[in-house]
Amino acid sequence: MKFAILSRNTKLYSTRRLVEAAREHGHSVRTLDPLRCYMHISSDGFAMRYKSRPISGYHVVIPRIGASVTRYGSAVLRQFELMGTLSPNPSDAILRARDKLRSHQMLAAHGIGMPVTVFGDNPDDTADLLAMLGPPPHVIKLNEGTQGAGVMLTEKVSASRGVIEALRGLYAQFLVQEFIPEAKGADLRCFVVGSKVVAAMKRQAPMGDFRSNLHRGGSAKGVKATLAEQEVAIRAARVLGLGVAGVDLIRSRRGPLVLEVNASPGLEGIEDASGVDVAGEIITYAAKRHKLRAAKRLAAKG
Structure with missing residues (x-):
């Protein structure tokens, strides 16, 4: 092939x-x-x-x-x-996943849990927008940021307003989310290939930070995701149309919440932490998909 x-x-x-x-x-x-x-x-x-x-x-x-x-x-x-x-990841699915606002709307429409999120454009609505979200801390994310870049934590409403005003001055698109304190700076990366989670790792933020991304100095160890976490990760990838995805979850009192669905997840961290040949899983899945599609086309002609 x-x-x-x-x-x-x-x-x-x-x-x-x-x-x-x-x-x-x-x-x-x-x-x-x-x-x-x-x-x-x-x-x-x-x-x-x-x-x-x-x-x-x-x-x-x-x-x-x-x-x-x-x-x-x-x-x-x-x-x-x-x-x-x-x-395995169609072009439209990648575009959906890269747009945080669009992907959050789609996931929420399918009943997938995530941190409460607000979004608005007009500066006159900032106070009411933050009131809709609730008291700080607040997490402010650039709509197309990656690897933890463009993610900020604000401890006071005045700080949230200041960051929002600065981002609007730069014509940046962003979301504002609730902060989940019980996660204690940790999240779970579930690597989805097809209809299963082939590997998972728990990432922990470094001292003094709340972002657990490995590119931000976070640490990682291989873990076994619970059945509930696996189900949420698989559903999230499926909703966005991705055959291969890194689904980032946070453990909360109300169950696993999706932070982000990555359409081009890195392999180094997950393979090192889990010991799983994730690259091999991707190749095997893609080859099977191709063979299945070819067989269906042949049958349709027959």
């Missing part, structure tokens, strides 16, 4: 592991920089080139699209899809 990995950096751990896993499973694989892919679009069909050469014949494409290139990267991925290549 012919695999493509969409990644801007072949040296990244996640990219290298996916390439290794694909080869270990007997597939051919190539890493493509999405920004070097360019497209021909017409009513007669779709084509794509890479560094002056045609791109064709790929059975599966696995996107590792960074947040900074979401728009162009998702367009390249969509072109692959229109050319008949399967992706």
Whole structure:
């Protein structure tokens, strides 16, 4: 089977592991920089080139699209899809997951628990917006921030107003959420592949911080997610249409709450903490999906 990995950096751990896993499973694989892919679009069909050469014949494409290139990267991925290549994470699903406001609305509409969230645009509504949320502490998140960047904790209403005013002055989109004190700076990353959680790790924020992201200095250890946590993680990925996802949960008095669903979760932290060959799980799942789709198409023709 012919695999493509969409990644801007072949040296990244996640990219290298996916390439290794694909080869270990007997597939051919190539890493493509999405920004070097360019497209021909017409009513007669779709084509794509890479560094002056045609791109064709790929059975599966696995996107590792960074947040900074979401728009162009998702367009390249969509072109692959229109050319008949399967992706475990479709382009529209990546766009849904990258937009925190949209993904929160979708998850809430399906009854999936999450911290209470408010969102507004007009400065005249800030006081009432915060009153809807409740007393501080408040967590303020940039709508498209990643790896803990753009996440702030405010202890007083005046501080919340100040941060909100500053972000509006920068024309930034953001959400404001309740703070869950009983989590004590920890969250749970459940790595979903298909219809199961293949690995999980508990991440703990460093002293003096509340963000548990490993890129922010947090620590991690492999854990076994409860059945309730696994169910929530799988449902959250399914609602957004993702076959592969890192679902971040927080343990609260009212059960597991979804903080975020990551459409391009890193592999290094979860593989180190859990000891699970997550890259291999992704390759196996994607190959099975392709074979199933090919069998259905053959049956439909028959």
